[in-house]
Amino acid sequence: MELGVAILLVIGLAVFTVTPLLAPDGPSEDALPIDVTPLADLKRRRMVVYENIKDLEFEYKAGKVSNEDYNTLRENHLAEAAQLMLASQEQEEITEHDLMIERQVAERRAQKKARHPDPYVCPECEFENPLPVKFCGNCGKELPKRTRGK
Numbered sequence: 001m002e003l004g005v006a007i008l009l010v011i012g013l014a015v016f017t018v019t020p021l022l023a024p025d026g027p028s029e030d031a032l033p034i035d036v037t038p039l040a041d042l043k044r045r046r047m048v049v050y051e052n053i054k055d056l057e058f059e060y061k062a063g064k065v066s067n068e069d070y071n072t073l074r075e076n077h078l079a080e081a082a083q084l085m086l087a088s089q090e091q092e093e094i095t096e097h098d099l100m101i102e103r104q105v106a107e108r109r110a111q112k113k114a115r116h117p118d119p120y121v122c123p124e125c126e127f128e129n130p131l132p133v134k135f136c137g138n139c140g141k142e143l144p145k146r147t148r149g150k
């Protein structure tokens, strides 16, 4: 008899411990690891919503949820999933955009360097003198001495 009670107690405790993780609201925001990226976080939350939808369908088929509740909850879950999907798409676009800009900047720098391997840029007017000159070819200002062999 006592063993049976002990087993029930252990099972009850296990269910109690696991239940918060299965709650429809998902794990609390505070419990998130700090090093997770916004995109990874959005994807994880989307997976949680999909799990909730699966659970809901399972319970509905088992007759535990009424028609009305099922429709309302399902709609809520789908709306949340759509919202998360939109948010993660925006996040992906930002990342892609950032990478595109970085590539363009690197390309332009490389092009500029190829055109002017060692330009004698005037600090006054920013004219790029093609030859090592003492005075700027554009504004005539004396150029600072360049250190050779950079």
Ligand SMILES: [Zn+2]
Pocket: 122, 123, 124, 125, 126, 127, 136, 137, 138, 139, 140, 141
């Ligand atoms: Zn100049």
